[in-house]
Amino acid sequence: MFPKKPTKKQHVYLDHGATTQPDALVTQAMEPWLREQFANPSALYSVGVEARSAIEDSRTQIADILHATKDTIVFTSGGTESTNMAILGVARKYAEKGKHIITTEIEHPSVLEPMKQLEKEGFEITYLPVNEEGLLNMKDVVSALREDTILVSIMYVNNEIGSINPIHEIGKEILKWRKKHKTIFPLFHTDACQAASTLDVHVERLHVDLMSINGSKLYGPKGIGLLYKRRGVELEPLMYGGGQEQGIRSGTENVASIMGMAEAFRIAHEQKESYVVHMKDVRDYFFQQMSHIPGVHLNGPSLDNIHRSVGHLNMYFEGIDADALVLYLDEYGIMCAKGSACATGKNEASHVLEAIGLSNERIGGSIRFTIGRDTTKKDIDYVMEYLPGIVEGLRTTV
Numbered sequence: 503m504f505p506k507k508p509t510k511k512q513h514v515y516l517d518h519g520a521t522t523q524p525d526a527l528v529t530q531a532m533e534p535w536l537r538e539q540f541a542n543p544s545a546l547y548s549v550g551v552e553a554r555s556a557i558e559d560s561r562t563q564i565a566d567i568l569h570a571t572k573d574t575i576v577f578t579s580g581g582t583e584s585t586n587m588a589i590l591g592v593a594r595k596y597a598e599k600g601k602h603i604i605t606t607e608i609e610h611p612s613v614l615e616p617m618k619q620l621e622k623e624g625f626e627i628t629y630l631p632v633n634e635e636g637l638l639n640m641k642d643v644v645s646a647l648r649e650d651t652i653l654v655s656i657m658y659v660n661n662e663i664g665s666i667n668p669i670h671e672i673g674k675e676i677l678k679w680r681k682k683h684k685t686i687f688p689l690f691h692t693d694a695c696q697a698a699s700t701l702d703v704h705v706e707r708l709h710v711d712l713m714s715i716n717g718s719k720l721y722g723p724k725g726i727g728l729l730y731k732r733r734g735v736e737l738e739p740l741m742y743g744g745g746q747e748q749g750i751r752s753g754t755e756n757v758a759s760i761m762g763m764a765e766a767f768r769i770a771h772e773q774k775e776s777y778v779v780h781m782k783d784v785r786d787y788f789f790q791q792m793s794h795i796p797g798v799h800l801n802g803p804s805l806d807n808i809h810r811s812v813g814h815l816n817m818y819f820e821g822i823d824a825d826a827l828v829l830y831l832d833e834y835g836i837m838c839a840k841g842s843a844c845a846t847g848k849n850e851a852s853h854v855l856e857a858i859g860l861s862n863e864r865i866g867g868s869i870r871f872t873i874g875r876d877t878t879k880k881d882i883d884y885v886m887e888y889l890p891g892i893v894e895g896l897r898t899t900v
């Protein structure tokens with residue numbers, strides 16, 4: 503017996519790891535650039551010049567938040583383009599300097615797939631393992647470094663389980679290694695798509711040479727992102743054409759989305775601390791409630807681990823098929839995910855949950871809730887009205 507459907511169906515969005523709702527100020531900042539101020543920013547007449555200068559103001563505004571100079575910001579079509587641009591761009595530019603790259607087993611597909619492509623192009627990739635909490639061992643990182651390592655690419659926050667890699671410490675180790683070997687290699691890239699809304703993105707403190715961020719996980723628009731690229735780092739472009747974005751990313755700029763992303767960055771930067779406190783509070787409340795359901799377990803870092811992102815709760819429900827649970831929850835207006843959105847439809851076991859040593863049975867019964875800055879305890883109360891009954895129903899009907 504499943505719980506009775508609510509008479510007034512609410513919508514509770516718990517899939518912020520997939521994308522976030524654009525802030526009202528974000529869409530407001532985009533509006534004019536989608537309508538009357540539509541001119542091409544490369545045009546010579548005044549409305550074109552206005553668009554150009556608006557883009558450059560956004561670039562400066564974002565660069566300030568990253569503690570970078572504006573010439574280090576390249577606008578892209580999102581996280582996937584940024585990571586591909588960084589990885590393929592560095593590898594193809596500096597192949598003569600070495601053909602070894604280090605990454606981790608739990609990266610997003612937008613990192614793992616270009617790595618696979620590079621293997622076909624003759625590069626050797628080291629995939630670092632993680633422990634059962636999804637965390638790297640710093641010693642493994644250092645001992646994987648070689649004279650021919652040109653790039654290290656390590657994600658900041660894992661999208662499935664929310665484990666946080668100590669980017670700042672890894673960056674420091676890489677700097678030390680470079681100094682000792684009197685080289686500028688390896689370059690250090692981090693995929694910060696899941697991190698930008700809640701964690702420090704100060705590029706100097708993080709010691710990164712390249713950093714990928716998207717608008718879609720930052721309460722900004724989808725289909726927009728950026729690559730931070732330290733001065734002096736060169737990249738082989740992915741696309742060739744009109745030479746926009748310093749020749750690295752040809753194509754007419756997505757003016758409205760750049761405005762939207764800049765606004766999203768501003769809001770995140772100004773309010774990050776309070777959002778983090780709020781999200782942690784709601785997450786702990788949710789976890790507390792869920793732990794009363796029998797046969798429910800947390801995947802990934804323990805709740806009190808400081809290397810855990812505030813929004814993620816990846817949970818195993820014994821004796822449940824994750825797909826069925828996600829679909830049943832949707833019937834009650836509750837939106838969450840099985841693993842990551844990016845692997846959906848492939849029907850493969852999550853490589854992240856495999857990497858932390860979970861059994862196939864456990865992986866098959868695990869779903870991901872990702873809390874956002876607008877999620878409230880009331881939302882959680884609504885979820886808890888139905889979740890235990892749905893779990894019970896699924897366990898007894900199968």
Ligand SMILES: *Cc1c(COP(=O)(O)O)cnc(C)c1O
Pocket residue numbers: 519520579580581582583585610612657659660661693694695696716717718719725726727
């Ligand atoms: C979402 C995500 C991406 C891909 O970003 P898109 O904007 O969808 O291309 C890359 N890496 C991580 C960690 C992500 O969460």
